[in-house]
Amino acid sequence: MFELTEEQQMFQEVVRSFCEKELAPVVEDLDEARILPYDLCRRMTDALGMGDIVRAGLEARADKLDNGSKEAKKSTGRTGFGGGDPMIGSILVKELARYAPGFAMSWGASLGLCGAAIATKGNAEQIRNYAIPVMTFEKIGAWGLTEPSAGSDAFGSMKSVARPSGDDFILNGTKTFITNAPHADVFVVYAKIDRGQPKDEQPVHSFILERGMEGLSTGKPFKKMGMKDSPTGEIVMEDVRVPKDNLLGTEKDNIRSAAKESLGNERSGLAPMVWGIIERSYELSLQYAKEREQFGKPIAEFQAIQLKLANMFILLENVKNIVFRLAWMSKSGKKDFAFICASKAYCSQAAVVATLDAIAIHGGYGYMQEYSVEKLMRDAKLLEIGAGTTDINLLQTARLELGIKQ
Numbered sequence: 016m017f018e019l020t021e022e023q024q025m026f027q028e029v030v031r032s033f034c035e036k037e038l039a040p041v042v043e044d045l046d047e048a049r050i051l052p053y054d055l056c057r058r059m060t061d062a063l064g065m066g067d068i069v070r071a072g073l074e075a076r077a078d079k080l081d082n083g084s085k086e087a088k089k090s091t092g093r094t095g096f097g098g099g100d101p102m103i104g105s106i107l108v109k110e111l112a113r114y115a116p117g118f119a120m121s122w123g124a125s126l127g128l129c130g131a132a133i134a135t136k137g138n139a140e141q142i143r144n145y146a147i148p149v150m151t152f153e154k155i156g157a158w159g160l161t162e163p164s165a166g167s168d169a170f171g172s173m174k175s176v177a178r179p180s181g182d183d184f185i186l187n188g189t190k191t192f193i194t195n196a197p198h199a200d201v202f203v204v205y206a207k208i209d210r211g212q213p214k215d216e217q218p219v220h221s222f223i224l225e226r227g228m229e230g231l232s233t234g235k236p237f238k239k240m241g242m243k244d245s246p247t248g249e250i251v252m253e254d255v256r257v258p259k260d261n262l263l264g265t266e267k268d269n270i271r272s273a274a275k276e277s278l279g280n281e282r283s284g285l286a287p288m289v290w291g292i293i294e295r296s297y298e299l300s301l302q303y304a305k306e307r308e309q310f311g312k313p314i315a316e317f318q319a320i321q322l323k324l325a326n327m328f329i330l331l332e333n334v335k336n337i338v339f340r341l342a343w344m345s346k347s348g349k350k351d352f353a354f355i356c357a358s359k360a361y362c363s364q365a366a367v368v369a370t371l372d373a374i375a376i377h378g379g380y381g382y383m384q385e386y387s388v389e390k391l392m393r394d395a396k397l398l399e400i401g402a403g404t405t406d407i408n409l410l411q412t413a414r415l416e417l418g419i420k421q
């Protein structure tokens with residue numbers, strides 16, 4: 016269970032070779048935002064043969080939903096990529112994050128958040144019109160929950176509203192910090208349905224929006240500390256008229272549990288990213304410690320350096336084990352939100368600690384952009400904030416374990 020199978024190793028080699036040829040040479044251009052990640056996302060989808068598999072899987076799901084299949088309604092909308100092995104997706108994210116965690120984030124937000132939300136909760140028409148183009152990267156997706164004054168308390172403090180108007184909803188509100196928003200074609204956004212009832216009784220639902228709808232706009236990409244290869248921005252909705260058919264799921268659905276599922280996917284998806292970040296930081300640090308000499312010997316011979324390497328090794332192995340367990344949970348359908356929150360908190364902190372260790376081992380060179388550990392540390396810090404901060408994930412873990420209502 017804790018080793019990659021032969022098939023998984025082969026897939027890892029294919030992805031690594033793609034990353035070395037296609038991603039590594041443009042990491043600096045992506046980090047300086049001279050190029051966007053999306054063309055490469057498309058090329059990767061083609062190179063790995065993902066597009067055809069995903070399309071066939073989702074078309075089959077849409078057909079089953081058309082035929083009223085109860086089994087399709089209950090299932091999670093998996094696309095068939097990786098032959099049902101969740102480790103395949105984890106390996107892909109891990110390999111991308113070795114070079115460009117932000118690239119992995121943009122890819123994951125489009126496919127794993129926006130696309131997967133539609134594939135899982137959408138009806139046959141929504142799957143054909145939106146999930147397939149997003150998940151095959153013909154279109155770029157964004158998933159908008161956070162608002163300027165609603166972050167950790169995303170549901171309670173939500174101000175975005177959807178007011179029924181004939182056969183449509185009129186949406187107003189602003190989403191912020193949304194990955195891919197500046198360039199996305201398709202948006203899944205959350206809003207409270209306002210039928211005149213008090214604010215705290217308005218149910219939250221998600222809607223599918225498309226660029227070009229009147230009143231829908233996105234801001235310029237924000238300037239950020241890290242994850243610069245992943246554009247982040249605002250979604251502004253000013254009287255956007257959205258057909259009722261663009262409501263994701265039905266008004267009867269428990270959207271909190273659907274959003275929890277999306278958050279659970281996002282939180283679980285960060286662990287493979289951390290695996291990639293720490294694995295590469297560790298490899299670079301081992302190599303540097305053996306090559307760099309001070310006081311007439313390689314710095315690897317100093318115990319202070321050895322302790323840092325040992326610490327990185329422990330973090331790497333723990334994160335790897337967590338990824339294997341999360342994949343096992345996903346495959347066996349085991350739901351354990353406390354474990355997901357705890358592992359998100361652990362892995363994101365591990366990424367920051369390990370990348371800071373890597374910089375320390377590299378000394379002044381570690382602070383220079385030319386050495387990859389500088390970028391990996393800047394990128395790692397986001398993982399402690401996105402998908403719920405470390406504190407929020409720790410608090411959720413404790414409350415779940417204590418049986419306190421969330």
Ligand SMILES: Cc1cc2nc3c(=O)[nH]c(=O)nc-3n(C[C@H](O)[C@H](O)[C@H](O)COP(=O)(O)OP(=O)(O)OC[C@H]3O[C@@H](n4cnc5c(N)ncnc54)[C@H](O)[C@@H]3O)c2cc1C
Nearest residue numbers: 158159160161166167192193194247400401402403404406
């Ligand atoms: C680069 C980037 C990409 C992102 N991508 C997306 C995306 O694609 N879609 C999306 O919807 N969102 C996205 N986010 C938003 C992200 O999920 C939020 O930033 C995060 O949930 C924190 O919310 P906040 O920034 O409003 O912080 P706040 O909620 O204001 O928190 C500020 C501080 O207060 C603490 N705090 C808050 N409440 C409590 C409490 N009850 N107890 C203890 N401490 C508390 C927090 O831990 C934190 O330290 C992204 C963010 C970034 C930076």
